[in-house]
Amino acid sequence: MEEKLDISRIGNIIELDPYRIDETLQNGNSTFVSPLFYNKGVYRVKNSQKKQLEDFAINVDKIEAATYQGLVEEFGKECVDTHLWDDVPEGSVIFFYSFKLETTLVEQHSKRMTEYMEA
Numbered sequence: 829m830e831e832k833l834d835i836s837r838i839g840n841i842i843e844l845d846p847y848r849i850d851e852t853l854q855n856g857n858s859t860f861v862s863p864l865f866y867n868k869g870v871y872r873v874k875n876s877q878k879k880q881l882e883d884f885a886i887n888v889d890k891i892e893a894a895t896y897q898g899l900v901e902e903f904g905k906e907c908v909d910t911h912l913w914d915d916v917p918e919g920s921v922i923f924f925y926s927f928k929l930e931t932t933l934v935e936q937h938s939k940r941m942t943e944y945m946e947a
Contacts, residue, residue, distance in 0.1 A: 832935040842871035857928040863916040885934040890926035
């Protein structure tokens with residue numbers, strides 16, 4: 829039997845919206861966009877709406893970066909959502925992430941936790 833790490837031992841935390849959380853739990857993977865840079869690796873999930881820790885972890889396995897101008901040149905202005913850059917300084921990059929539900933290293937709990945993070 830392979831021993832797994834208890835989820836409470838995960839120190840890296842990433843905030844995801846409820847849609848991404850549900851998509852991850854249903855499909856086992858998802859993607860998201862953020863002006864913040866996260867390294868590849870295992871993260872415990874915090875619900876960005878409820879501000880509570882969830883009972884599962886994800887593994888960020890792919891990161892891409894792009895500038896607004898670079899995407900406009902590649903796909904055209906009509907295909908680029910300018911709201912993605914609201915929190916990004918002009919000329920800076922936004923990060924696109926792909927991740928999967930982490931089941932190999934982390935012991936998942938059977939129900940969602942009601943533990944809240946202190947601000």
